[in-house]
Amino acid sequence: MTLFYGTALTSRLMLGTAQYPSPEILSDAVRRAGAGVVTVSLRREAAGSRAGEAFWNLIRELDVPVLPNTAGCHTVREAVTTAQMAREVFGTDWIKLEVIGESDTLQPDMFALVEAARILVEDGFRVFPYMTEDLVGAERLLRAGCEVLMPWGAPIGSGKGLNNLFGLRALRAHFPDVPMVVDAGIGVPSHAAQAMELGYDAVLINTAVAKAGNPAEMARAFALAVEAGRMAYVADPMEERDMAVPSTPVIGQAVL
Ligand SMILES: CC(=O)[C@@H](O)[C@H](O)COP(=O)(O)O
Numbered sequence: 001m002t003l004f005y006g007t008a009l010t011s012r013l014m015l016g017t018a019q020y021p022s023p024e025i026l027s028d029a030v031r032r033a034g035a036g037v038v039t040v041s042l043r044r045e046a047a048g049s050r051a052g053e054a055f056w057n058l059i060r061e062l063d064v065p066v067l068p069n070t071a072g073c074h075t076v077r078e079a080v081t082t083a084q085m086a087r088e089v090f091g092t093d094w095i096k097l098e099v100i101g102e103s104d105t106l107q108p109d110m111f112a113l114v115e116a117a118r119i120l121v122e123d124g125f126r127v128f129p130y131m132t133e134d135l136v137g138a139e140r141l142l143r144a145g146c147e148v149l150m151p152w153g154a155p156i157g158s159g160k161g162l163n164n165l166f167g168l169r170a171l172r173a174h175f176p177d178v179p180m181v182v183d184a185g186i187g188v189p190s191h192a193a194q195a196m197e198l199g200y201d202a203v204l205i206n207t208a209v210a211k212a213g214n215p216a217e218m219a220r221a222f223a224l225a226v227e228a229g230r231m232a233y234v235a236d237p238m239e240e241r242d243m244a245v246p247s248t249p250v251i252g253q254a255v256l
Pocket residue numbers: 016017018039069071096155156157158159183184185186204205206207208
């Protein structure tokens with residue numbers, strides 16, 4: 001069983017809550033996904049506004065563990081302040097830490113990420129850092145006190161899937177005991193299955209569900225893919241071969 005800061009989730013599918021056509025569709029999607037966690041951006045709605053309050057109420061009613069995030073933050077200071085506000089609003093010390101370093105790709109700033117993670121861990125947070133697949137950065141984040149890592153699959157909202165298979169495989173192999181979640185860029189259920197087949201412990205998806213023609217059905221499709229991918233990983237898949245090997249052994253000659 002994978003534990004995320006001591007907590008076993010009911011599902012390995014984590015769902016973002018932004019960009020849905022309506023609050024009802026968001027609720028349906030979360031339910032059909034059977035999501036283990038929902039992530040929420042404090043900056044999505046002005047905290048304290050009426051729309052913001054209605055949104056927080058909806059999230060609470062979903063009765064799914066909440067992972068607040070610092071989406072949209074570009075500096076250590078912004079991310080730390082946003083995390084501290086999120087802790088007040090949601091009453092959790094979990095934080096998905098995003099510090100964006102580049103606007104075209106929304107690539108995480110690994111230097112600022114490590115610094116912000118250190119500050120937040122010292123302040124009692126349990127940090128889920130959104131990172132590139134960089135091995136050195138991963139090592140620094142673990143040293144800063146992170147016990148979960150969240151490498152990107154591809155740029156946020158791109159739907160491109162797993163852009164750097166080699167990097168993701170290497171990261172998984174280097175830190176076999178660290179719970180890891182592929183976050184961002186997943187576009188279709190087969191991408192999610194692929195991440196799980198690589199041995200990742202969970203995936204986090206937002207845009208691909210929210211922007212689907214039928215978000216609730218897509219959420220369900222992702223849930224099935226995550227389960228299938230995990231089962232396949234646990235079942236120990238065969239190794240790829242360069243040459244053909246007959247799957248039906250041929251003994252002797254056919255008697256005609
Ligand atoms: C909601 C959230 O946390 C996003 O920043 C996350 O990284 C998801 O990315 P996609 O929208 O590409 O699934």
